Amino acid sequence: MMLPRSTYVAVADGEKLNLFRNSGDEVALKLTHVVHHAVGRDNQASRSRQNSPSNPDESQAGEDDFSASIVDYLNKEVLDGNIDGLVIVAAPRALGEMRKHYHKALTAKLLGEISKDLTGHSVADIELALRGV
Template sequence: MMLPKGTVVAVADGEKINLFRNSGDEAGLKLVAIAHDTITADAGTSTGRQPSSANPDHGQAEEDQFSAGIVQFLNHQALGGKIEHVVIVAAPRALGEMRKHYHKALSAILLGEIAKDLTGHSLADVEKALIADR
């Protein structure tokens, strides 16, 4: 995947997120970690499933709400003009939940998505996944 300089790469799952910025150019990807505000679960998000004693799925509901919180953060960044381009790399389940909450402003700057869980992987692994997705 060719990423312009300054592209933000969000690497996430249902529990954590790492943000990177491409400090290289389209020909030479070079990701650097960037600081970000704490992401909180979007408690107002309806996941469509209600945990009960017969089906205790509290963990999945929390992960879905965290995924929605990630998108809420990215939507805010896109609407505020703080990011020009973004790529989302997320665990397949988290990515599916995240897609439900994209604002049109975020969709407009979204360069791509990779359905892969790389949150616990090295920066080199993230860069390899982005390069392989060309």
């Protein structure tokens, strides 16, 4: 995947968000860590569901809430004009929850998604995954 300069890359799972920016160019990808405000679990994405064998337990509901909160943050950044291009790399379950909350403005800025958990991986591993898509 060729990413224009300044494209943001959000790497997430149900517990953590790492945000990067391509400080290289389309040919020479170079991810730089971006400091962002803390994302909480204040989005109640799945709290209305009751716990049962077919519904998530409290832990899973918390992860779903965090995933939704990540998207709330990214939606705001896109709407404020701070993100012009975005790639989301997320654990499959988290990505599924995140998709439910995309604003149409975020969808318009979305350059790609990778359904893979890379939150505990090095920047080199993330860059490799981005190049391989």
